Amino acid sequence: MSELDLANAPADVRPLPPARPPFSLSKLWRNTGVRRLVILAALAAIWQGAALWQDNPLLFPTFTDTVSAFVEATRSEGMLWSALASLTVLLKGYAIAVALALVLVSGAVAIPVLRDVLQTLTAMFNPLPAIALLPLAMMWLGLGESALLLVLVHAVLWPFALAALSGFDQVPETQRLVGRNYGLRGPAYVAQILLPAALPSILSGLKIGWAFAWRTLIAAELVFGVSSSQGGLGWFIYRNRNELLTDRVFAGLATVILIGLVVEMVLFRVIERRTVVRWGLQR
Amino acid sequence: MAAPALRLEPAPPVLEARRLTLDYATDRGPVRAVEAVDLSVDAGERLVLLGPSGCGKSSILKALAGFLPATSGTILVRGRPVSGPGPDRIVVFQEFDQLLPWKTVRDNVAFPLRVARKVSRAEARDRAEAALARVGLTRALDAFPHALSGGMKQRAAIARALATEPDVLLMDEPFAALDALTRRQLQEDLLALAEELRFTLVFVTHAIDEAVLIGTRLHLLSPHPGRTLAMRDTAHLGLAEVGSAAFEELTREVHTLLFGSTRGHV
Known part of the structure; x- marks a missing residue:
C-alpha cells in the first residue's frame, strides 16, 4: 500500500556530528551531568576557600569538615536512619494526600457542586503555609506522627488537587468521547481515560507536592522529632545545632538537599521519560 | 422434517432515527440544530449525511452515537431504543487526537476489545494486529500515536473501529483534515474495506464528491435548522465511475439542491 505520508522518522534524529577524537574535552562538556559536576566542584572549592578565610569552624565549617562530619554522622549517629524516618513519614502523608486529592478531584469532575467546593477550598488553603498549621496540629494531636501527617497532607493536598483538576479539565474532548463510546463510566472512565490523559499535569502536581512536603516536614521536625525513638532529619539538625556541632548541621542540610535532588532529578525524571515524554505529551 | 413455520417479520433496520429533533443550549436559550429528521440504515448500507455547515449533520451523528441527547424523537439500533453511547x-x-496517546497503535486497537467486548488479552492482541494489517499499518504496531502522520492516525482509528465489529460505524468527516492525496487514498481504502467486510456505515461530510x-x-x-432536503441513491456510483457523466451529473444536481446554483461544484 503506497503511503505518501510515512514521515515516520523520529523528529530527534539529527545528522551525526563529524568524527572526533574519543576523549575530547568539548564533547565531555556537552554532557549535562559532567557540566553539573564541574559546577558543583567549583561551588565546593569556593565554599572551602571562604570557610578557610573566615576561619570560624563554629559558625562556618569547611567543605572537607562537612564531608567528614557527614561520614561520621552516618556511621555513628545514624543520620541516614534519621533521613529514613523522615522519608517514611513523608511517604505516608504524601500517599494519604494524593489519594484524598484524587477522590476529591474525581468527585469535582463528576458533580458540579463538588467542583465549586474544591475550588473554594483550594483557593482558601493554598496560600496558607503548611507549617503555620503546626501549632494547631500539635494542640489537636499532640507531639507525634499524626500532627506531622496533618501538616504534610495539608502541604500536598491543595496544590496537587489544583494541578490534577486542571489536568482533568484539559483532557481533549475527543478522548473523552472515545472513552464514553466504549461504554466506560465512573471509576473505570477516570482510571482508563482521564488519569492517563491528565498525566502531564498530575506529574507536575506530584512534583510540586513533593517539594512542598519535603520542606514542610524538615521545618516541622525542627520543632519536634518524628517520634520518641527515632527523630527525623530536621530533628537531627536541631539537636546538633544545640550542641554547636555546626559541621553536622551542615551535613544534615546537605542530606536534605541530596534527597530532594535525587527524587526530583532521578525519580521524577525517569517516570517522565517512561510516560509523558515517550507518549509525546511533553518534550 | 420441516422446520416449524416462523412468522418472519422484516428485520428492523440496523440504525434508525425517527423524528429526531436536537437543540443546543446557548446563553440566549435553546437553539434548534436539527428538526424532525427521519433516517434508517439497513445492513451493509453506507448512508452519507451531506449538507452545508449549520445543517446539523455532525449533531445528528453525535446524537446517533449517544453523545447528544435528543430533544424529541427516538433512535433505535436493531429495533431497540438507545439513549446513551x-x-x-x-x-x-x-x-487526530482520537487515538489515546499513552497506548501504542496496537494497544489502541486492542483497548475497546478489552473494555467493551471483554475479549482475552491474547485474542485482543491478535484481532488488533489483524485489523491493523487490513489498513496497512503492520509496520506501526508498536509506535505511539504521536509518531504517526495524520493519515496513519486516521487509518489506525478506522482499524480500531473495525476491530470492535460494531452494529454500525459512525464517521464524522474522518478525512477532512487530510491533504488531498492522502484523503483520496483513504477514501479508496475505505471503499475496498466496505466491499470486503460489508459493514454498515453512517458517514458525515460536507464534500459532495x-x-x-x-x-x-x-x-x-x-441548514438552520437542519431538515431533510432530499435523498439520493448512489449505490451505482463508485470508484470506477469517478469522472463519468453519471457521477458528474449527480454531483451537479446535489450541488444545485444544496446551494441553489448550477455554477460549478465543490
Missing part, C-alpha cells in the same frame, strides 16, 4: 455504534472522529463516492445513499440536509 455504546460500543454497538463506534465513532471515527475527524480529530466524497459523499457520492463513499455512500450508497445520500441524505441531504438544509
Whole structure:
C-alpha cells in the first residue's frame, strides 16, 4: 500500500556530528551531568576557600569538615536512619494526600457542586503555609506522627488537587468521547481515560507536592522529632545545632538537599521519560 | 422434517432515527440544530449525511452515537431504543487526537476489545494486529500515536473501529483534515474495506464528491435548522465511475439542491 505520508522518522534524529577524537574535552562538556559536576566542584572549592578565610569552624565549617562530619554522622549517629524516618513519614502523608486529592478531584469532575467546593477550598488553603498549621496540629494531636501527617497532607493536598483538576479539565474532548463510546463510566472512565490523559499535569502536581512536603516536614521536625525513638532529619539538625556541632548541621542540610535532588532529578525524571515524554505529551 | 413455520417479520433496520429533533443550549436559550429528521440504515448500507455547515449533520451523528441527547424523537439500533453511547455504534472522529496517546497503535486497537467486548488479552492482541494489517499499518504496531502522520492516525482509528465489529460505524468527516492525496487514498481504502467486510456505515461530510463516492445513499440536509432536503441513491456510483457523466451529473444536481446554483461544484 503506497503511503505518501510515512514521515515516520523520529523528529530527534539529527545528522551525526563529524568524527572526533574519543576523549575530547568539548564533547565531555556537552554532557549535562559532567557540566553539573564541574559546577558543583567549583561551588565546593569556593565554599572551602571562604570557610578557610573566615576561619570560624563554629559558625562556618569547611567543605572537607562537612564531608567528614557527614561520614561520621552516618556511621555513628545514624543520620541516614534519621533521613529514613523522615522519608517514611513523608511517604505516608504524601500517599494519604494524593489519594484524598484524587477522590476529591474525581468527585469535582463528576458533580458540579463538588467542583465549586474544591475550588473554594483550594483557593482558601493554598496560600496558607503548611507549617503555620503546626501549632494547631500539635494542640489537636499532640507531639507525634499524626500532627506531622496533618501538616504534610495539608502541604500536598491543595496544590496537587489544583494541578490534577486542571489536568482533568484539559483532557481533549475527543478522548473523552472515545472513552464514553466504549461504554466506560465512573471509576473505570477516570482510571482508563482521564488519569492517563491528565498525566502531564498530575506529574507536575506530584512534583510540586513533593517539594512542598519535603520542606514542610524538615521545618516541622525542627520543632519536634518524628517520634520518641527515632527523630527525623530536621530533628537531627536541631539537636546538633544545640550542641554547636555546626559541621553536622551542615551535613544534615546537605542530606536534605541530596534527597530532594535525587527524587526530583532521578525519580521524577525517569517516570517522565517512561510516560509523558515517550507518549509525546511533553518534550 | 420441516422446520416449524416462523412468522418472519422484516428485520428492523440496523440504525434508525425517527423524528429526531436536537437543540443546543446557548446563553440566549435553546437553539434548534436539527428538526424532525427521519433516517434508517439497513445492513451493509453506507448512508452519507451531506449538507452545508449549520445543517446539523455532525449533531445528528453525535446524537446517533449517544453523545447528544435528543430533544424529541427516538433512535433505535436493531429495533431497540438507545439513549446513551455504546460500543454497538463506534465513532471515527475527524480529530487526530482520537487515538489515546499513552497506548501504542496496537494497544489502541486492542483497548475497546478489552473494555467493551471483554475479549482475552491474547485474542485482543491478535484481532488488533489483524485489523491493523487490513489498513496497512503492520509496520506501526508498536509506535505511539504521536509518531504517526495524520493519515496513519486516521487509518489506525478506522482499524480500531473495525476491530470492535460494531452494529454500525459512525464517521464524522474522518478525512477532512487530510491533504488531498492522502484523503483520496483513504477514501479508496475505505471503499475496498466496505466491499470486503460489508459493514454498515453512517458517514458525515460536507464534500459532495466524497459523499457520492463513499455512500450508497445520500441524505441531504438544509441548514438552520437542519431538515431533510432530499435523498439520493448512489449505490451505482463508485470508484470506477469517478469522472463519468453519471457521477458528474449527480454531483451537479446535489450541488444545485444544496446551494441553489448550477455554477460549478465543490
